[in-house]
Amino acid sequence: MKLTVVIASIFLLSSILSDAKKTDIVWRKLLKENANCVTWVSVTAKVEISAGGRSMEPLEQKLEALGTIIDEDGLTVLSLNRVDPTANILSRLRSPGASVNVNYTEVFILMQDGTEVPAKFLLKDTDLDLAYVLPDKNNNSDLKNIVFSKVPEMVDEKKQPLILDEVVSIGKLKQTLYRQSTLRKGSVNAVIQKPRQYFVIENTIPGTPVFDRYGKWLGLVVYKMVGSRPSEIVTLPALDILEIAEQVRTRQ
């Protein structure tokens, strides 16, 4: 009897370990093949603030944020709050008639080899904290030679992860750490179903993609917007991101 329990335990443990090993292999392969679906994006934002009837001198801010390339033409999606300070400024102003206008004088997709691809910031979704950036064809004769590494296919709707399922997110370190690619492990802490689906996953950075154990794209890390202000960090399902991305095509 004792022997049976021991053997069963050994079998169970080895099967768990082998599963974990398998997943690690999938994820390492994912990183090797798709590390560059995550990219740094640099924007120069001109911010005009008016409050209490008075306007301040416009300020220029240079911001860098991580984004995920979702199409082969370089269409990249970011967390809006990382490149648009409007919500943060308005929450600090607390003035009813305040207005913040943000225009962009420069947008670059920073490729791993150091190439800076001029781009346009085309669409934003303030409800879902999404910003869509597309390489600027008019301003870039070398664009046809640039290969954008698209994010892998998304998770099947019927195979959504459950609480405690392990997931990974691909990221990139800052310039000071040579923009080295990273893989962060996390687990699904919660699945929010209403008012829309969100996954709560720890150890993630806004703008980066999250993948399930099979290396399928689960979603993008964004801020959950509450009353037009960024609050918690959540993962928005990939389908929502692709649905809004359609507007980038139709409204160009």
Next chain:
Amino acid sequence: MKIRTYIFILLSTFNLFIFSSASEEQAKTISISKAVQQIYPAIVRIEVVSEQGSGGRMMKSRATGSGVIVSKDGRVITNHHVAGKATRIACRLYDGEEIMADLLGADPLTDLAVLKLRIKNRSKDAKILTVAEFADSDQVKVGDACFAMGSPAGLSQSVTRGIISNIALISANRNSLRLDGENVGELVRWLGHDAVIFPGNSGGPLINEDGKIIGINEVGIGSLGGAIPSNLAQSVSDELAEKGFISRCWTGLECQPMLNSEDKGLLVSGIIENSPAEDAGFIPGDIIRLYGGKRVSARIPEDLPIFNQFAYSMKPGKEIKVSGLRHNNQMSWNLTPIKRESAFAKEKELKSWGLTVRDLTLMSSLEARRSSKKGAQVHSVSQGGPSSSSKPSLRAGDIITSINNELVTSIQDMVRITKKITLGKKEPVSTLVSFERNLAKLLTVVKIGPTADENRPVQAWKAWLGVSTQVLTRELSQALSLPSTTRGVRIVQVFPETPAEVAKLQAGDLLFRIDGQIIQAYRTEDAEVFGNMIKEYKPGANVVFTGLRNGKFLNKNIKLERRPTPANELPDFEEKTFEFTVRELSFGDRVNQRLKNNEPGLIVENVESAGWASIAGLRQGDLIIKINDKLIKDIERFQEEMDSLINKKENKIIFFVKRGIHTHFLELEPDWKNSI
């Protein structure tokens, strides 16, 4: 009896004393008020628009100060920190008359500036200007009564009274008051007084009981005011009016009071490298006793400005005989001063570089530890501009020495080379720049040229019903006699001309389901549930809403529309002459301001500080309804109207604006003379 008589006499004497002192006081008050009244019309309230480099741009700012008329032809003395960098100066006289003025000259070292009123523009009936006279400030004594005059905090002309508290007031912290890199305390010993002054009093006169100027108010140190003595102010203002600048000399000799206050002379504390003082052979520790034939001494810091005034006034190029001691041995030196240049040159904006730059002066090149004045020094860099984006990026303090291998000796060269590179170019040009940073000689590539078009992203389209709602919380459901398990929302507002209004939804309607799906809202934190359920649909979708109205079943099939265009996607126009931006009315504007769909007007989106529109009082959020009595319906009409008025160079343009529930007429009075 004796006692009573004694008391009476005492009282009588006391009464007599009171009567006599009261009448004396009365007479004095009358004479004081006469003196004050005499000079009061000479006080001027000054409103200036100044420009200063910051963040790679010339930034405008507005300020108010005071001044005093000192000549019949309209010369006004004020402080450099009030008007020294002004690009527009408006002076208001005591009777409310406004006269524009020009800057004749400014001197940061004494913080004085001289203006000239444009009296030719005055009407023929205008009153003759009242002119204030100078008194001899050397005769002022501690305890003398004085009056500070000016426009504190931008108010109309005001007078406060005090006494002279100190006749040699200097700043306790050396170098604490710097203007354009100059140490104001080097030359000025203020007249300290306790007449109340506030910011805005700056440049106003300090007068004596005779109504004559004894100083020009400049600083507040604690509760004491500090005024530049009239003798110094008069001599500086005369020279500024005549030449536009003050001619001074420079030796590179730096002195301090003697370490032992019993000793006579001035202690040489330092010598600037490559200066006339170094050439003359001075070394730190030398003691100067005779300078240009005059005995000089400084026991305390208050003595130094007197020596500096004398030393700086020497003629450049003319040898000065100096004698003193070195290690108790008699010494003599022949010192030939050179022309003193300002600490910093005025900065200039180079838009295509995203920089403000300065020419190097003798002092700024010495501070940068350079022997040459050749080059252009970066003053400030626009974050995100071409110079900031270059690698390595240019920084404040860097000295640009060549562009595309062409030597840069001054800003003029930089402008010339830039024009040559960018002429006819539609896109930025990569330009090789050599620059010095400390001892390093660096190279970078800056993409200069036309400013990039601004990119404004559009908002994602979302479906929209056109209502605002509140959650049916348990408490609310119970109060409305609904089951405690109720989930849903209550409509609190139906916006006009929306799908909700077309479907005749009403405030007070309760909604429980959308297309059969329960609206899962029962806590205040569920406020977004309803909106998000709507946003799940595509614009144009037909949706069934079910709920209750006045206890009766409610069922509505509504076609959702696209959310109204947000304000930042509406047509706008930046009016560059008057420096403000307007845009067409958004749905939100019309709802908030209760405006009908066909009501005309444009919303003021942005008003640049210190622009003509801002000076006239135009504010962000104002609704411009009419310009010179013409209704403004859209951006196109506005642009046409403004272009026509600018071409005609109208002296006055009247905007009729709505601000909240109030309306105002605003007078825009551009200074066409100074506009480019």
